[in-house]
Amino acid sequence: MLLADNYLDRIDFLKYLPRTDCAACGAKSCQEFVACLKRGCKKPTDCPGISEALYYSFQIALDADKILPKFPCLTAPRPGPAGLMEINNPDLHSPVLISGNNVHTQDVLTAIISTTRSPFFLLFTDTRGDTVDMAVIYKTLTSEQVKKGVLASSVLERVSHQDVIIPGLAAAMRDELEKSTGWNIIVGPICAAELPLFFGPSWLSPAT
Structure with a gap:
């Protein structure tokens, strides 16, 4: 069975390292350290530049293949509920996070969300059931769709900021969406499993 791409290879671990190539971890460079992390021959604790507050986030991202559900490549859209979820x-x-309303996308996000007790709003925009990557291609996830969904949910009336985090695969809409709304549009990661690193120390373990 051909499995859908969860984009695990797009997790940018290097972005969250000091990138000083200090070699204190035993690797010759930060890039080599990332490769060692992925192979399991190094741990986040081996890098003196990674704060203790990030250990948990790194471990979730490294264990993503065990955490995220696997599902077959889709031949047709699979719509789930659209609208606002309070986490x-x-x-x-x-x-405030934005995603599409494909059921498998929702399953992936639910799996990642289960690793934290941190609060946030998650808005599933109506992409007619397309996954985010397909929604960008088929234009079922556009700046106008996101704007419409955010306004309909009234979510920005419930927060003290105007920050809206869009999926990394939808980065191309950032400028247009920001210009048409005045909101601060932040491009999130491509892979959902990078969210713990993206949020850093604020991604709190349910056990703490």
Whole structure:
């Protein structure tokens, strides 16, 4: 069975390292250290430049293949519920994330969300059931669709900021969306499993 791409190879571990190539970890460079992390021959704790607050986020991203559900490549859209989800009792300061309403996309995000007790708003834009990558191609996820979904949900009336985090695969819409709304559009990661690193120390373990 041909499996859908969860984009695990697009997790940018290097972005969250000091990139000083200090070799204190035993690797010759930060890039080599990332390769060792992926092979399991190094741990985040081996790098003196990674703060203790990021250890958990690194481990979730490294274990993503075990955490994320696997599903077959889709031949047709699979729509799930569109609309706003409140995760872990969000408040005025909670981030606002955008995604599409494909059921498998929702399953992937649910799996990652289960690794944190951090609060946020998650808005599933109506992409007619397309995954984010296909929604960008078929234009079922556009700046106008995101704008429409955010306004309909009134989510920005419930927070003290105007920050909206869009999927990394939808980065091309950033400028247009920001210009048409005045919101601060932040491009998130391509792979959902990078979200713990993206949020850093604020991605709190359910056990703490």
